[in-house]
Structures are given as structure tokens and as C-alpha cells.
Amino acid sequence: MTSDTTQTELVAAETEALRGLITCARVVLWDFDGPICRLFAGHAADKVADDLVEWLEGRGLHGLLTDAERQSLDPHIVLRAVGRRHPGSDLVDELEERLTQEELRATSSAMPTPYADPLILTWKAVGARMAIATNNSPPVVRTYLASRGLTSCFTPHIYGRTRQLHHLKPDPHCLNRALSAMGSAPGDALMIGDTPSDLYAAKAAGVPFLGYARNERKEKRLRGAGATTVVASLEQVLELVRTASAFSPNSSSNFSSNFSPKRSGQL
Numbered sequence: 001m002t003s004d005t006t007q008t009e010l011v012a013a014e015t016e017a018l019r020g021l022i023t024c025a026r027v028v029l030w031d032f033d034g035p036i037c038r039l040f041a042g043h044a045a046d047k048v049a050d051d052l053v054e055w056l057e058g059r060g061l062h063g064l065l066t067d068a069e070r071q072s073l074d075p076h077i078v079l080r081a082v083g084r085r086h087p088g089s090d091l092v093d094e095l096e097e098r099l100t101q102e103e104l105r106a107t108s109s110a111m112p113t114p115y116a117d118p119l120i121l122t123w124k125a126v127g128a129r130m131a132i133a134t135n136n137s138p139p140v141v142r143t144y145l146a147s148r149g150l151t152s153c154f155t156p157h158i159y160g161r162t163r164q165l166h167h168l169k170p171d172p173h174c175l176n177r178a179l180s181a182m183g184s185a186p187g188d189a190l191m192i193g194d195t196p197s198d199l200y201a202a203k204a205a206g207v208p209f210l211g212y213a214r215n216e217r218k219e220k221r222l223r224g225a226g227a228t229t230v231v232a233s234l235e236q237v238l239e240l241v242r243t244a245s246a247f248s249p250n251s252s253s254n255f256s257s258n259f260s261p262k263r264s265g266q267l
């Protein structure tokens with residue numbers, strides 16, 4: 001067997017795995033920042049993290065963060081670190097509110113993920129039910145979805161950051177809230193995420209996982225964490241959703257029979 005043959009077989013096997021994930025999913029749980037948009041595309045996340053650190057330092061709280069946390073340039077790492085040291089405090093509430101305001105500002109320059117909008121609309125149209133399970137603030141998600149005309153695809157199933165920071169992914173809390181509210185078994189759902197913490201949260205909730213990686217670095221991180229099905233573009237997912245629905249519009253094939261009809265009052 002040549003290495004080309006092996007490579008072809010690997011690609012074919014992964015496409016089959018992807019088709020399996022798609023046809024079995026009655027409920028699709030989306031991470032927000034990454035699979036749906038790049039929230040900080042025009043509004044640097046490292047600047048936001050820096051501002052949070054500076055704000056803490058301005059209050060004489062320099063020692064609250066380790067050097068690694070201070071230099072992480074990741075606002076969620078800063079927030080989570082403070083949450084661990086002062087759970088339920090006014091300080092955490094204030095910091096969370098500051099991050100929410102920054103995220104809200106970022107929505108106006110967020111970059112839609114290629115093919116995310118048509119994929120959401122198409123999947124919804126063929127009967128899948130959708131929820132957002134994110135570490136971002138729910139008002140931020142609502143603002144972005146409204147700007148893209150996607151609100152009705154998800155409402156009311158948007159589960160995001162609360163001031164209980166220990167519930168952030170990789171904790172499965174937001175996935176469990178979505179499954180419970182939608183009356184879905186974990187095995188009937190699919191989580192789409194772009195980071196190892198999405199994968200760990202999905203595993204903890206018992207939900208199958210599809211990784212989205214817009215570059216090789218992100219793909220390596222996901223595969224290194226144990227993700228087995230990762231796509232570089234949502235176009236591939238869209239094509240499979242379209243193909244599966246086109247060939248089984250009213251049949252009893254896996255794809256159509258696995259989608260439960262929308263229940264009134266739930267979405």
C-alpha cells in the first residue's frame with residue numbers, strides 16, 4: 001500500500017466519521033467564538049486581557065495573578081484565575097461585567113466564520129435543533145446572532161457564562177443545561193467546538209464532538225487533546241448536511257428519521 005493510498009483511506013474514513021456524526025445529531029450544540037464567528041477579529045483579545053490586568057493592578061491587586069496568568073493575554077484565563085481565588089465576590093462580578101462590556105463592543109467587528117451562517121440555516125431547515133454552549137456572555141451571543149438574522153435558529157437555547165465561573169467549559173455545565181432544557185439525550189446531540197476545553201466538556205457530558213480548526217495550530221491542539229474528527233472548514237459539513245437531506249427528504253433513512261420535528265414553544 002502506498003502512502004498516497006493510506007492518505008486517501010484516512011480522508012475517506014474521516015469523511016465517513018463526519019457523516020456519521022451529522023446523521024446522528026438531532027441537537028447541535030455550538031461553541032460561539034470560533035465555530036460561529038471570530039469575536040475578537042477586529043478587537044484584540046490580548047488588549048482586553050491587558051486592560052483587565054491593568055484594572056486589577058489599579059486596585060492594588062497585582063499579586064492576585066501569577067506571572068503566567070498575567071502574561072497569558074487571554075481574558076478568560078484572567079477571569080477564571082480571579083474567580084478561583086475569590087469565588088462569588090464583588091470583585092469577580094465587576095471583572096465579569098467588564099469582560100462582558102468588552103465582548104459586546106467586539107460584536108460590531110466580529111468576523112463571521114465562513115459557511116457558519118448557511119450551515120446553521122440549512123441544518124435548522126432540515127430539522128436539527130440548535131443551541132449555543134459558550135464561555136462568552138449570553139447578551140453578547142444574542143447581539144451577534146441578531147446582527148446576522150440567526151436569532152430564531154437558537155432562541156431560547158443560549159447557554160453561556162454566568163458569574164459562577166467554575167461552570168465555564170471544560171466543565172460541562174452549559175452543555176448539560178442545553179440538553180436538559182431541550183430534552184435531549186447526550187448521544188443524540190453533537191458539540192461543535194474549536195478548543196480542547198470544548199472537547200473535554202463534551203466528553204464529560206457524553207456528547208459526540210466535532211472539532212473546527214481554522215488553522216494547523218488549532219487542529220494540532222484539538223487532535224493532541226484527543227479529538228478524532230476535525231474539519232478545517234464548515235463548507236465540508238454544509239455539503240454533507242445538504243447531501244444527506246437531499247437524498248432523504250421524506251424517507252426513513254437515518255438522516256431524516258433522526259431529526260425530531262420542532263416542538264412548538266421550545267424554540
Ligand SMILES: [Mg+2]
Binds near residue numbers: 194
Ligand atoms: Mg471557542
